[in-house]
Every structure is written in structure tokens, then in C-alpha cells.
Amino acid sequence: MKKKKSATIVDVAKFAGVSIGTVSNVLNRRNDVPLAEDTILKVNEAIRQLGYRRNAIAAHLSRQRSYELGMLLPSYDDYFVKFAGEVEHIVLEKGYHLSVFSAPDKPELGRRHLELLLQRRVDGLFCHGLAMPPDTARAIVKEGTPIVLFNAWGWPDDIAAGLVNLDVASACAEAVLHLYEQGCRTIVYLGNMIAAATDEQRRIGFEEGIRRLANEPIVIGMLDSHNPSWLKELQRFITGDHPVGVLGFNDLTAFHAMSKLLELGYRIPEQVKIIGINNTPVSRLSFPGMTSIQNPYKLQAEAAVRMMMARLEGEPGEGAIVQIPLQLIPRKSTER
Amino acid sequence: MKKKKSATIVDVAKFAGVSIGTVSNVLNRRNDVPLAEDTILKVNEAIRQLGYRRNAIAAHLSRQRSYELGMLLPSYDDYFVKFAGEVEHIVLEKGYHLSVFSAPDKPELGRRHLELLLQRRVDGLFCHGLAMPPDTARAIVKEGTPIVLFNAWGWPDDIAAGLVNLDVASACAEAVLHLYEQGCRTIVYLGNMIAAATDEQRRIGFEEGIRRLANEPIVIGMLDSHNPSWLKELQRFITGDHPVGVLGFNDLTAFHAMSKLLELGYRIPEQVKIIGINNTPVSRLSFPGMTSIQNPYKLQAEAAVRMMMARLEGEPGEGAIVQIPLQLIPRKSTER
DNA sequence: TTGTATGCGTTATCAG
DNA sequence: CTGATAACGCATACAA
Numbered sequence: 001m002k003k004k005k006s007a008t009i010v011d012v013a014k015f016a017g018v019s020i021g022t023v024s025n026v027l028n029r030r031n032d033v034p035l036a037e038d039t040i041l042k043v044n045e046a047i048r049q050l051g052y053r054r055n056a057i058a059a060h061l062s063r064q065r066s067y068e069l070g071m072l073l074p075s076y077d078d079y080f081v082k083f084a085g086e087v088e089h090i091v092l093e094k095g096y097h098l099s100v101f102s103a104p105d106k107p108e109l110g111r112r113h114l115e116l117l118l119q120r121r122v123d124g125l126f127c128h129g130l131a132m133p134p135d136t137a138r139a140i141v142k143e144g145t146p147i148v149l150f151n152a153w154g155w156p157d158d159i160a161a162g163l164v165n166l167d168v169a170s171a172c173a174e175a176v177l178h179l180y181e182q183g184c185r186t187i188v189y190l191g192n193m194i195a196a197a198t199d200e201q202r203r204i205g206f207e208e209g210i211r212r213l214a215n216e217p218i219v220i221g222m223l224d225s226h227n228p229s230w231l232k233e234l235q236r237f238i239t240g241d242h243p244v245g246v247l248g249f250n251d252l253t254a255f256h257a258m259s260k261l262l263e264l265g266y267r268i269p270e271q272v273k274i275i276g277i278n279n280t281p282v283s284r285l286s287f288p289g290m291t292s293i294q295n296p297y298k299l300q301a302e303a304a305v306r307m308m309m310a311r312l313e314g315e316p317g318e319g320a321i322v323q324i325p326l327q328l329i330p331r332k333s334t335e336r
Numbered sequence: 337m338k339k340k341k342s343a344t345i346v347d348v349a350k351f352a353g354v355s356i357g358t359v360s361n362v363l364n365r366r367n368d369v370p371l372a373e374d375t376i377l378k379v380n381e382a383i384r385q386l387g388y389r390r391n392a393i394a395a396h397l398s399r400q401r402s403y404e405l406g407m408l409l410p411s412y413d414d415y416f417v418k419f420a421g422e423v424e425h426i427v428l429e430k431g432y433h434l435s436v437f438s439a440p441d442k443p444e445l446g447r448r449h450l451e452l453l454l455q456r457r458v459d460g461l462f463c464h465g466l467a468m469p470p471d472t473a474r475a476i477v478k479e480g481t482p483i484v485l486f487n488a489w490g491w492p493d494d495i496a497a498g499l500v501n502l503d504v505a506s507a508c509a510e511a512v513l514h515l516y517e518q519g520c521r522t523i524v525y526l527g528n529m530i531a532a533a534t535d536e537q538r539r540i541g542f543e544e545g546i547r548r549l550a551n552e553p554i555v556i557g558m559l560d561s562h563n564p565s566w567l568k569e570l571q572r573f574i575t576g577d578h579p580v581g582v583l584g585f586n587d588l589t590a591f592h593a594m595s596k597l598l599e600l601g602y603r604i605p606e607q608v609k610i611i612g613i614n615n616t617p618v619s620r621l622s623f624p625g626m627t628s629i630q631n632p633y634k635l636q637a638e639a640a641v642r643m644m645m646a647r648l649e650g651e652p653g654e655g656a657i658v659q660i661p662l663q664l665i666p667r668k669s670t671e672r
Numbered sequence: 673t674t675g676t677a678t679g680c681g682t683t684a685t686c687a688g
Numbered sequence: 689c690t691g692a693t694a695a696c697g698c699a700t701a702c703a704a
Binding site: 076085092 | 428436451
Binding site: 357364369391396399400 | 696
């Protein structure tokens with residue numbers, strides 16, 4: 001119950017009848033230091049008996065490395081959590097600890113998180129493009145802490161140790177084409193102006209898709225789900241000649257639209273076809289099943305960690321840029 | 337770019353022309369040590385100029401406290417993430433850092449996480465009842481690290497510094513009554529045998545609700561969503577005389593059932609009424625809107641942190657037990 | 673009010 | 689192969 005002080009390396013050394021340096025050596029199994037089989041046994045036995053547990057704080061101070069990595073997220077949304085979980089898992093295998101923070105639209109809170117991480121002397125930072133302004137990032141890197149950015153579209157590429165962007169734009173363009181192929185002649189993007197930078201990529205892709213359809217007679221619409229009249233405006237597009245295609249900001253936005261339309265009596269996919277983004281459980285479980293865009297967070301996590309490790313354990317090297325492709329998952333909501 | 341070594345307290349002292357002890361004093365603004373206004377200014381100026389940032393690792397080693405708290409989760413499900421985020425936010429205000437881990441049904445991974453946290457000398461642990469076996473918890477507490485348990489139903493109450501359980505059982509009982517009041521004379525629980533301990537609480541509450549209806553002529557059913565035939569079995573309950581009430585393991589399970597039934601042509605809420613648990617966005621956005629049970633994660637987080645802080649900063653005290661009430665949110669899916 | 677000295681638990685260097 | 693010993697950066701009694 002009381003703060004019973006735990007055994008230290010000194011206790012172990014005493015118990016095993018060896019010196020503290022030796023204990024440290026068997027603890028860290030350093031390959032350039034040969035060890036007697038017998039010593040190892042003695043030390044391990046002492047560790048067991050005393051219930052010794054290495055003090056990571058002291059080790060980190062001595063080593064001048066924290067073996068901690070930080071991650072700054074804009075929110076704890078489904079996709080980010082999965083990404084973070086994946087990164088956590090991978091870096092754990094490599095002996096690192098991941099500290100995750102999110103600062104939902106609170107710049108001031110974000111700075112506090114960052115300061116905390118920096119005070120903890122994290123060895124590196126994974127950072128979403130929305131979670132930190134570019135010049136802050138540049139300053140941190142200049143002071144020696146590598147940063148791997150993800151989903152930082154439009155950032156200057158001289159800042160980070162790496163840049164891992166989802167190719168959302170291409171996926172959205174593909175989605176537009178898919179809607180066209182399924183018979184839509186009116187295609188609408190239902191966005192989210194609050195999440196500006198994220199929204200922009202979807203818009204860019206949407207417009208790119210439209211551009212590829214330049215010679216076709218289609219009507220396009222750009223709506224925003226934070227505008228109270230989005231539903232009314234959406235209804236105006238539904239004329240009856242052709243099905244209307246809707247690409248939502250994410251699965252939830254798309255699902256919201258689908259529910260509202262069903263409630264109003266529209267038939268999906270006959271009158272309206274809908275596509276979401278992120279392929280969350282709701283898109284799979286809804287009726288009708290909702291076409292969505294799979295977000296390969298695992299791939300992205302692997303790429304991000306690879307970059308971080310290259311910087312941490314290898315050469316400084318160039319900051320690589322990687323585009324992660326997404327995949328359209330067709331379901332009932334866009335069938336012909 | 338290079339690992340430019342950052343300024344230390346020594347540099348600051350030199351620059352300000354004071355001693356290192358003084359710098360430490362102004363840094364920590366200890367109230368039993370008086371300071372000259374002038375010294376404070378000089379030191380702060382030096383800190384600014386040198387871009388000094390305190391090394392938390394060294395401070396923690398010296399203080400013999402890590403100001404880090406750990407959290408062990410069974411998964412990164414929506415509810416847990418929100419709870420964790422809330423705890424993180426609250427403890428941050430109090431100067432603590434929260435490290436969250438999840439070990440989706442991997443006992444071995446869970447042990448590694450725990451070991452890591454212990455090596456980092458966390459000051460305390462928040463732990464879900466599913467994330468650690470009771471005797472492990474007991475051993476840790478005996479060695480001096482306080483544990484606050486949450487959703488650890490059925491745990492012996494002598495272990496932890498505190499126990500914060502959601503009163504899921506009562507909420508489920510209430511849900512059963514709600515279904516009855518809305519006209520259901522057949523009431524079915526659609527569970528999840530994989531999440532045994534969690535499922536059990538729902539079962540207990542469901543059965544308690546049924547018991548209160550002991551004098552009424554009702555048919556009850558217990559199904560499991562992991563049994564491939566759950567949907568067929570559920571259909572058998574739908575005879576047409578009265579609406580059938582379904583309580584799902586969580587929103588997703590309930591939503592899944594609702595979608596499947598809609599697909600088969602059943603009408604909701606006329607023929608089947610459905611209740612989910614957790615009140616996630618999908619329950620609000622679905623059509624028809626799905627009645628759900630609100631999980632007050634913020635309340636629970638506050639209670640958990642309060643207990644932890646009492647143990648950390650105050651007296652050892654008794655391990656309190658708190659039951660957090662949940663709230664039924666009625667929507668279309670259970671209307672008469 | 674400020675400075676000095678010691679300790680925190682490890683790692684790493686370098687003689688034995 | 690093993691054992692002293694000096695960092696690591698800071699906090700804190702205690703002396704001045």
C-alpha cells in the first residue's frame with residue numbers, strides 16, 4: 001500500500017554479487033560486451049527474486065533518448081484512432097512508446113500538447129496537417145526533433161522527415177466516375193466546410209472527376225452539410241429523369257443524407273445513389289448497404305513509421321513523399 | 337537538422353548570472369521559497385533568449401514521480417476512446433500525462449503494455465475490468481501503484497483505489513420496461529457472447545426487467561449476434577399479434593438488426609421496436625431514428641479521475657465504489 | 673533571498 | 689570478462 005520503493009540495479013548487483021555495470025550489461029545484452037554464462041544466470045535470478053523492474057525514466061535520461069514518439073491528431077474520429085492504433089502497434093515492436101493527443105479545433109490546447117511532448121523529449125513526432133501550423137513544425141524540426149506529417153496536403157515539402165498523404169483526391173474523382181457509370185447525370189458533393197483542409201481535397205477530386213466528364217451532359221452541385229438548407233437544395237436536384245449521385249464528406253455525412261432521403265420517401269439507389277468515405281461499419285451494415293471508400297490506415301501507418309525510423313535510426317536523408325491510394329467499395333447504394 | 341543539444345538549466349543559470357538552484361526555484365515557483373522580483377525577471381529573460389525547455393525526464397527522475405498515468409482498454413471502440421479522451425483532458429489540467437493502450441483480446445500484448453507502463457513508473461493506472469486479471473491488479477497495487485478500475489463488474493472490491501462502474505444493468509432493465517410500455521409483448525435481447533463480461537451486465541439487466549414484468553404475459557428471447565442463425569431466430573418471434581421489442585448489445589448490433597429487418601420488409605417501429613446502447617451518431621442519424629442508451633462517459637471520467645487524484649495527492653483512504661447512471665434516449669424506432 | 677551539494681537510477685567509458 | 693566512476697538534467701535540503 002505504501003510507496004514501497006522498488007529494487008534498483010544496485011540492489012540487484014549486490015544480491016547477485018556482481019557490479020552494477022555488469023547488471024546493466026546483461027540487462028541490455030550489448031553485443032560488443034561478452035558475458036559469462038554464469039553471470040547472466042546469477043543476475044537473472046537476482047532480478048527474479050527481487051522483482052526488479054528497470055526504471056525507464058532513469059534509463060532514458062542516461063541514454064539521452066526517450067524512446068517516446070508523439071502524435072498530434074485533429075480529433076479522435078474513427079479513422080484517426082485506427083491509424084494511431086496501428087502506429088502504436090508498429091512502433092511498440094521497435095521499442096518505442098506512442099503518446100497520442102488530439103486538439104479538436106483548439107489551437108491553444110494543441111500548443112500545450114506539443115509543449116508537453118517536447119518537454120518529454122520525444123524522439124519524433126507524427127503530425128496531422130491540421131494539427132499544427134507549418135512554421136511551428138519548421139521550428140521544431142530545426143531544433144532537432146524529426147516530424148513525419150500525414151494528410152498534410154499542400155504543405156511545403158521542405159519541412160518534414162516525411163509526408164504520407166492519402167490520395168483522397170484521386171479516390172473522389174474515381175467516385176464521380178463510378179456514379180456516372182451507374183447512370184447518374186446529376187452529381188453532387190455534400191461537404192463539410194468546418195474541416196476546411198480535408199474538405200478541400202475531396203472538392204479537388206470531385207472537380208477532377210467532373211472534368212474528366214467534360215464532354216458529357218451532366219449537372220453538378222456543391223453543398224455543405226453545415227448549411228441548414230442542404231437537404232432542400234439536394235431535393236431540388238432530384239428531378240426524376242436520371243438518378244442523382246451524391247458523394248458525402250464521410251460515411252456519417254453520407255449516411256445522414258441517405259436517412260433523410262429515405263425518410264422523405266426517395267428510393268435508393270433508384271432515384272439517388274450515395275457514396276461515403278472511410279468505409280466504417282455503418283456503411284457496411286446500413287440498408288441499403290452504402291458504397292464507400294476504403295481508407296488504408298494500416299498501409300499509411302506502415303509508411304509513416306518507416307519514414308520515422310529511417311530518420312531516427314538511419315541517415316538523415318531526404319524527406320520522402322508518399323501517396324497512399326484508396327479503394328472504392330461498391331455496395332447497394334450505387335447499384336444500377 | 338543535427339541533434340542540436342538543447343539548453344539546460346545550467347545554461348540558463350549562467351546566462352542569467354544566478355545559480356542553478358535559483359533557476360529551479362523560479363521554474364517551480366515553490367511557495368515556501370521567496371524570490372526577488374528582479375531575479376525572476378532575469379531568469380525568465382534567459383529562458384526566453386536561450387529557448388530553454390525543461391527536460392521532463394530529468395525532472396521526473398529527480399522528483400521520483402513520473403506525472404504519467406496509464407490507461408488499459410480492451411479496445412479502441414467509440415465509447416472507450418471518448419472516455420479516454422475525457423480522462424486525458426481532465427488529468428492534463430492537473431499536470432498529468434495519460435498513456436493509453438488497448439489490447440484487443442490479446443492477453444500477452446496486454447501484459448507487455450502493462451510492463452511498459454510500470455517500467456515508465458506511471459503514478460497510477462486506469463484499467464478496464466476486461467483488460468487485466470484481478471490477481472495481476474492486486475499484485476500491482478501491493479507494489480504501490482494505485483489502480484482505478486472502470487466497468488469492472490463483479491470484481492472483488494478490496495483491490496482498487498476506486499471502482500467506477502456504469503450501471504448498465506439498470507439501464508437495460510429500464511429499456512425492457514420501455515419496450516413493454518410501447519406495446520411489445522415479445523422482448524428479445526440480441527447479445528454478443530464474445531464480449532462476455534460486458535454482455536453479462538446487459539443480460540442481468542434484461543432479466544431484471546423481465547422479472548419486473550413477471551405478471552404480464554410476455555415472451556422473451558435471448559439471441560447472440562455471433563450465432564449465424566440469429567436473424568432467422570429473430571424472425572420466428574415476429575408473429576404479427578404484437579410488436580416485438582429488441583434490445584441490442586450496442587448501437588451497431590441494434591443497427592445491424594434494424595437494417596436486416598428493413599431489408600426483409602418488416603416495418604419499424606410497427607412490427608419491431610429496437611433499442612441500442614451507447615447513443616453513437618448512427619443511432620441519431622439512422623432512419624428511423626434509433627432509441628438508444630446514453631453512456632455518460634464524461635461523468636464517469638470525472639469520477640475516475642477524482643478517485644485517482646484522491647489517492648495520488650491526498651490520503652490513501654478507502655476505495656470508493658461509484659455507479660454511474662445511464663439514460664434512455666427515446667427515438668422513432670420504439671414509438672407506438 | 674540565493675548558492676552549494678547531494679541524490680535520483682541508468683548507461684557507457686575505460687582501466688583492470 | 690568485470691568493476692569503478694563520470695555523466696544525464698533537475699529538485700531539494702541546508703548552508704550562507
